[in-house]
Amino acid sequence: MNASPDSAPRPRRRFLTEAAAGAVGACCAGVPLASGLVAWLDPLSRSGGAGDWIEVADVASVPTDGTPVRVTVISGRSDAWTREAAVPVGVVYLRRSGPTDIVALHSVCPHAGCFVDYQTDRKAFFCPCHDSTFAVDGSINDPRSPSPRSMDTLGVEVRGQSVWLRFQNFRPGIPAKVALT
């Protein structure tokens, strides 16, 4: 009565059983795996801050001689479930480029994302990670500087006595300035 399975009399039926067993098994594993993956991929369907206009400083606080001043950007921020009204979200340098014009330079290095420091004695920006250097207006001032582009500028508006800016972060490491979403 112990017929060997290898000499099963109906190979067609055996194939169907094998296919069905495989399909059912794949289905059983697939549902939990897919449900986990969908939740895990959730960040892809979310975008970051839209780049709202934020009041960052008084016009009077920006030196008239063109020296950059470091300003912390305070804004509302969502971090997964936490929503905060006013927390530091970034640092920018404000600088007068003319009697009435103010430019804002992002403190994040466009090379690899480190924090760019302004050095008063050299009158230039310097990134400690890979020695990127930038002129006081944010442009690359040394051909050996590894940064693929100048420091990122941000939209600035002077409204009355206040400086407002549109704060955004940008993708480091590429020549083009692309906002992170």
Added chain:
Amino acid sequence: MKRLIDWIDQRTGMQGVLHEVLFERIPGGARWRYVWGSTLSFCFFVQILTGLFLWMAYSPSANSAWESVYYIQHEMTGGWFLRGLHHFVAQAMHVLLVLHLLQVIIDGAYKAPREVNYWFGVVLLMITLGLGLTGYLLPWDQKGFGATKVATSLVGIVPGVGPALQKLVVGGSDYGHHTLTRFFALHAGVLPGLMIAAIAAHVALFRKHGITAKQPYRKPDANFWPDQVLMDGIACMAVLVTVVYLTVRHHGAELHAPADPTQPFNAARPEWYFLFLFEFLKLDFLTQWFGHHGELVGAILIPGAVMGILAAMPFIAGWRLGHRFNLGFLSVLLLGAALLTVKSMRSDASNPGFQAAVAQARTEADRVVTLIKTAGGIPREGAAALLKQDPAIVGPRLFAQHCASCHRYGGHDGQGLVSSEPPSAPDLKDFGSAAWLRGLLTPSQVTNLAYYGGTKFKTGKMVRYVQEKLPKLEAKHPGALESLIEAVVAEADLPVNRAAAEARKPLIEAGRVAVTTSFGCTDCHAFRKADDDATAPTLTGWASREWMVRLVSDPTHADFYGQRNDRMPSYLKDGRLSEREIGLVVDWIRGDTDPAARLKPVTAAR
């Protein structure tokens, strides 16, 4: 392809392993009664998988556990489904474990030489219960928190080491961050690790001794692959379909309001598969026979003895009638557990207090989600802080605690409980509305218990005015009473009336004149201007937020009842409630609970 397979096989021996796994011999061929073990392995596989993905979004701390689970449940794409799968598969596992155990006992698969394998099964049962117990706390919601407090308190009654053990389990003398980190490490690390080891041993021993084939054989012998695999797969699929059905039907697992140790939570119950133990502990004989040791006997000794008998079953089976005893014992055990579960569910179903607590818990769970959605997120202090500032939740709670011994709210205490005592102060539901005031000014109603019936003002001037003077004045000035009511109600500025306030302006203007002239209200009350001779509560800003907060703070103030105050305490002056708390009760009574108006979405500010 063939060459690749050969290359791998020569280095790993993979094909031999695969052959070993798939071509296990099954005497008498594939049968449905052999599927239980596979369904349990499948459940465990799903729990590992869904658990790992949940882990990627879960944050075990008292400030963020509930919040991260909220985020999974209500914000992440498909998060509710993932969490629901994990929740319901856990329940399925407990059911399947019982079925597997039953089948093993009935078929005699626990007898020599399979004793050790059976013991691994008993260990797996305990690990699964442990996983259920530890997982219940992790969302840090009212339900899990309440149930776990009971479970950990039971640990504390173990003689000698109990208190120390409890402290170790809880991670300190009080529940907090370390309770969660410890439970989470047990739930996601220690117990699954032990489980993998125990399953490996269980399956290896099962393979060593072979399947306990059921006689008589109906078919020729076969291999595990493919017939039995297909049967197992279909059984797993049935489990999965059931679980997915439950998940979709309940929209995942329930998430109650965040844990708040300062609030009673009368809807606390353990997960349903522990209900029998919960009910067992409530049985009278425990305290009657064992006095204050009842808990110890019921929660530790008797379950311990049952586990002992379960573990000893392979030996018992060696005696004459031993197998019959085992079968009988297990049947009685399962029947008893089933009866206790039904008893517990039925007594809850017929307990209005419990039902009210469940309804309240659901309201709070829904409310906190509304508050978070309106605020655009959760403040750093956590979601419990949102509830604590919410008049819709805190208002009725404070009312029940501080006001309902005299006042009523729609006949109940604010939380739905109806007292047998008659009220001794007005019913405050809809206080400040035209309907409420119209009732007060109706001769047949003014001495009702809902108005002045329970107070000393029952025989006061106002009642006399309403019953004797007002009908005559009303006949003399037809329609003027309506405008008077409008004018006084306009003082309240209730949120529900705001939209229509502009259209009612002419009526209100006419009413303001009627208050001071035709109806002579200002003989006693002040109205819209200072009046040093006033002897009754001011009608200026009557039932407005400020008016009510001031009245509750100190009804003996000259603007209110002054010396004539009946029994109303001065809540702020006597330090019974803070101004914030009084504000929350008042906002709730006034129906000022719309989160959109109260919680502005957070905006940037310099």
